[in-house]
Amino acid sequence: MSEILPPQDDASEREARFLAEAERDLPRNYMALLPHGMLGQTGFRLIQVPTFIPVYVELISGSPIAVGAARAFQSFGMLLSPILGATIIEHRRRVLPMGFWIGGSMRLQVLGLAMAGFFLSGLPELVAVFGFLALFGFFMGMQGVIFSTLASKVIPVARRGRLIGLRNALAGITAAAVGGLGGRLVETNAMGNGYAATFLLAFVMTALGLSMLAFIREPESPSVRAASGVRSRLSELPALLRSDPAFTRYFLARALATMGRMSVPFYVLYADPGPALLGPLTVAFILAWSMGNLAWGEIADRIGFRAVFVASLLLWVVAALALMSSADEPMVLVSIMVGLGAGFGGFQMSSQNLVLEFGSRENLPMRIAVANSASELVGVIGPLTGGVLAATVSYEAVFWTGIAFQLAAVVWVLRAVPEPRRRD
Numbered sequence: 001m002s003e004i005l006p007p008q009d010d011a012s013e014r015e016a017r018f019l020a021e022a023e024r025d026l027p028r029n030y031m032a033l034l035p036h037g038m039l040g041q042t043g044f045r046l047i048q049v050p051t052f053i054p055v056y057v058e059l060i061s062g063s064p065i066a067v068g069a070a071r072a073f074q075s076f077g078m079l080l081s082p083i084l085g086a087t088i089i090e091h092r093r094r095v096l097p098m099g100f101w102i103g104g105s106m107r108l109q110v111l112g113l114a115m116a117g118f119f120l121s122g123l124p125e126l127v128a129v130f131g132f133l134a135l136f137g138f139f140m141g142m143q144g145v146i147f148s149t150l151a152s153k154v155i156p157v158a159r160r161g162r163l164i165g166l167r168n169a170l171a172g173i174t175a176a177a178v179g180g181l182g183g184r185l186v187e188t189n190a191m192g193n194g195y196a197a198t199f200l201l202a203f204v205m206t207a208l209g210l211s212m213l214a215f216i217r218e219p220e221s222p223s224v225r226a227a228s229g230v231r232s233r234l235s236e237l238p239a240l241l242r243s244d245p246a247f248t249r250y251f252l253a254r255a256l257a258t259m260g261r262m263s264v265p266f267y268v269l270y271a272d273p274g275p276a277l278l279g280p281l282t283v284a285f286i287l288a289w290s291m292g293n294l295a296w297g298e299i300a301d302r303i304g305f306r307a308v309f310v311a312s313l314l315l316w317v318v319a320a321l322a323l324m325s326s327a328d329e330p331m332v333l334v335s336i337m338v339g340l341g342a343g344f345g346g347f348q349m350s351s352q353n354l355v356l357e358f359g360s361r362e363n364l365p366m367r368i369a370v371a372n373s374a375s376e377l378v379g380v381i382g383p384l385t386g387g388v389l390a391a392t393v394s395y396e397a398v399f400w401t402g403i404a405f406q407l408a409a410v411v412w413v414l415r416a417v418p419e420p421r422r423r424d
Contacts, residue, residue, distance in 0.1 A: 014222035021219035022154055029154040030163060032215035037167030040209025042175040043202035045289070046182055047110060047136070051282045054265040056195040060126050067265050068387020073130045075379030077137025082369035085142030089149060090365040091227040093220040096213065099146045103210045106139035111203040117196025141376065145368045152356045152364060153218060162297050164349055172290020176283045178205065183279015240363060240370070247358035249416045251371040254351050257313055257409035258375040262382030263320060263402035267340060270323065270395040271333050284334045288341030296346040304419045305354040312346025313406045319343055320399050357420040
């Protein structure tokens with residue numbers, strides 16, 4: 001379905017008004033997004049870091065295949081929902097109201113994880129964890145499209161890297177402290193289930209973060225698409241991909257790199273650090289993920305997110321190689337987790353923001369959705385493959401396979417994906 005365009009003599013006027021409103025409200029929006037990121041990401045990182053969930057799932061299942069399946073369920077949810085999220089918002093001149101609804105639904109799944117730990121055990125607990133992770137991924141997939149679209153409207157591209165780096169760094173400071181507390185909760189089996197207590201803490205932090213969006217002033221989009229269903233938009237995807245070959249090559253590279261993410265749930269299982277070291281490893285990973293974003297954000301604003309994409313993947317590969325050769329010493333393991341966290345964080349930042357720099361504003365929600373869905377398709381396959389490899393071959397086989405995909409993504413980006421800021 002074709003996009004809705006304002007009258008030609010009014011289009012430039014609408015665009016000018018949009019830019020003027022975004023610039024006028026930039027300080028307010030900047031300050032609202034900082035605590036939103038600090039509080040929200042503090043909670044979500046307790047779910048996303050490769051420590052609590054993998055160890056928790058192995059504890060209640062006794063199987064590395066179940067660990068891979070848990071992340072695959074989350075990715076399966078994220079595979080289904082980005083395109084739905086795009087169709088929900090791409091005809092709306094303001095997307096923030098949907099951000100509250102979807103963000104709230106996403107946070108309720110974190111509360112569900114906590115309740116499952118407190119009130120269930122054995123197979124019902126494992127099934128509930130899989131279900132809540134799948135729903136968490138489902139709403140996370142939609143929220144990713146909505147929030148990326150919102151960020152593209154309220155923060156100019158040349159200032160986006162520093163904002164993301166700063167909000168991630170602030171989140172890292174609080175998340176490191178909370179991650180250390182989570183390790184203590186697990187070690188002391190707080191409230192009868194230390195993992196459930198950690199997830200409850202994550203829910204409280206993310207709920208507080210969501211409330212910060214109430215202070216955002218979002219300008220109306222100068223042009224939007226007509227409302228259409230998922231089936232209609234899917235039929236238009238081939239034309240969308242043909243219209244911007246550079247974007248198409250980018251999302252293929254992102255899918256390759258995401259396949260390398262199969263290793264993430266198994267890092268801590270391979271190291272086998274014990275409960276006492278779980279907190280310090282979480283702190284190291286989160287701090288590096290977050291504080292590293294300050295450097296990645298500076299590089300992104302100066303050079304572009306493409307450079308961050310390549311450099312972060314290379315750092316991630318080096319850290320994974322170090323893990324396989326030096327996982328016995330606790331302090332060395334903490335240092336390796338710093339490298340893994342910084343590489344993972346840089347990849348997350350660059351992959352989510354590079355997509356914003358291709359194509360037209362009207363098709364931005366769908367471009368985000370396509371890139372996210374492609375990534376999560378392999379995000380389903382990757383952890384399941386990793387779990388089978390870990391159970392039948394070795395953890396090293398998982399890591400080498402992930403490294404191969406990551407290096408393939410680096411080569412593809414360097415050869416086939418131009419820096420979008422330098423395109424004519």
